[in-house]
Amino acid sequence: MKSRLIAIVMMTMMGLGAWASDTLTVDTLATEQSAKKLSWLTRLIRGFSYIDENYVEPQHYDWSAMLLGRYIYDNYQLSTTGDKGQSISFSPRTGVKVGPYFGWRWVFLGYTIDLSNINFNLNSSGWQGIDASFYSAQVGADVFYHHTRNNYMIREVDFGKDIDPYALKDVPFSGINIGTTGFNVYYIFNHQRFSYPAAFAQSTQQKISCGSWLAGIGYMNNSIDFDHAAFERLLDERYRAQQVKLDSGLMFNSIKYYNVNASVGYAYNWVFARHCLFCASGSVALAYKKSRGETAEADTQGFSVSNFNLDAIGRFGVVYNNMRWYAGANAIVRTFNYRNSRFAANNVLGEVCVYVGYNFGLRSRYKKKQGS
Secondary structure, three states: OOOOOOOOOOOOOOHHHHHHHHHHHHHHHHHHHOOOOOOHHHHHHHHOOOOOOOOEEEOOEEEEEEEEEEEEEEEEEEEOOOOOOOEEEEEEOOOOEEEEEEEEOOEEEEOOEEOOOOOOOOOOOOEEEEEEEEEOOOEEEEEEEEEEOOOEEEEEEEOOOOOOOOOOOOEEEOOEEEEEEEEEEEEEOOOOOOOHHHHHOOOEEEOOOEEEEEEEEEEEEEEEEEOHHHHHHHHHHHOOOOOOOOOHHHOEEEEEEEEEEEEEEEEEEEEEEOOEEEEEEEEEEEEEEEEEEEEOOOOOOOOEEEEEEEEEEEEEEEEEEOOOEEEEEEEEEEEEEEEOOOOEEEEEEEEEEEEEEEEEEEOHHHHHHHHO
16 A cells, blocks of 8 residues: 555644633623623624633633644444344554644644655545544534545454354455545533533643533535445455355445434543543434445345434543643544444444643733733
8 A cells, every 4th residue: 555644634623722712711801891882793702712710721822832643443334134144344554643733822733644654645545534623612513524445454244153254354455435524513501611622622721520411413424335346256265165145235336325413412521630631521413314325236226225323422531731731632433323124334433642732822811910
């Protein structure tokens, strides 16, 4: 596989959260000027960022530099239902990606390089992705794009109890291409006292342990291209004596499906030591999915599915942040599912980040406090 440079623009892992914190600084001062009449738009904008500073400390600095290490886990399972159901699990060959990031308030840009495959060929086959997250006090959002071409390994198969499951383990297979694009937006109910940015954007500091309920909506578009003929040739090569046949439910050329979902969840920030925080959150989404595809057989109508499934997203983070220096790790895990009477697809998409950073450029509000 050709080596490659994976460039990623993350506009908000810290930056947009810092913008929110900057806005709330104005809010806190504005409460002292309540006699002044504010427009409804000004009140709305400030309301999105208002926090209780007894629980959450705003960001003190304008600028930040960070070194980030990143690992992506992507597992896709295709399976059929019934007594003689089959399943195949694929995941791409991925490595650790490392790169610098530099931010000013709400703009935060950077890139990561795959340490196992370094060059500047962005068009080479393999994994490509963009992730952006927005963390304000009241509202959060994720946008993600992942596309893997000709870079998958077969991780696990199940063709029945008498069939050797290890004959295809970790065998490269270039006949599957998967693309996932989507976004989700969620509302944080206890946003005045609970801070998501403290755990995932390092733009605030949680002082007292606190939790909050979450609710959101999202959209995801997925495409799967599967060369079942190439996979059948691989079966013939690996199982010569047993003559394993692929289930007709897996003999498709392509599937494209989308889902619209509504989610509910809960998040908790545990301040277990001075400047130290652990966050865990989980959400369950009721997703309405619709798909269309092409089968390899004479079924001219192909197959389609319109149903409801449950998806899930979990976030976990641990961080040390004394406002000047910060370091930590976080993980985000998403699961997507859909099925019909004879076919199912399950995707687990995870991301783990480890980072260390430095803030500088003290804001004027805190310069005045130091001088007083």
